[in-house]
Amino acid sequence: EVQLVESGGGLVQPGGSLRLSCAASGFTFSRYDMSWVRQAPGKGLEWISHINSGGGATYYAGSVKGRFTISRDNAKNTLYLQMNSMKTEDTAVYYCATGDYSDYDVFNTQGTQVTVSS
Secondary structure, X not given: OOEEEEEXXXXXXXXXXXXXXXXXXXXXXXXXXXXXXXXXXXXXXXXXXXXXXXXXXXXXXXXXXXXXXXXXXXXXOEEEEEEOOOOHHHOEEEEEEEEEOOEEEOOOOOOEXXXXXX
16 A cells, blocks of 8 residues: 655744655655645645656756755655745645656645745
8 A cells, every 4th residue: 555654844934944754655666756746725736846766857846946855765765855945835735746747646645734924
C-alpha cells in the first residue's frame, strides 16, 4: 500500500521559511518522479513542483519559482520542499504526490497545513 506522510508545516510570518518533508513507503520511491501540490482555502489542487526519479531535474510553477526548492533523498525514501521568502498567498495544505505536473496522484494523503500570516 502506497503511503505518503507529509510533515513540517506550521505558521510562519511573511518572508519566513519552512521545510516540508514527505516520507514515502509501499512502492519503489527511487523509480518515481515526485511532485508537491497544494490546495489553498476554497480552491482546487495546484501543482507547484516536480523532481525526476534521480533528482537531477526539477521544475517549478511560476508562482513559486526562485523561492521554493524541491529535493529528494532516495536512500531515505523522502521528498523535501524548502520554502523561502514566503507570502500570504502560499497559505495552503501541501501534499506530496507521485508523478509530474500533468499526471500526479496524492493517494489520499492528509497533507500538511502551511499558514503564512503576520
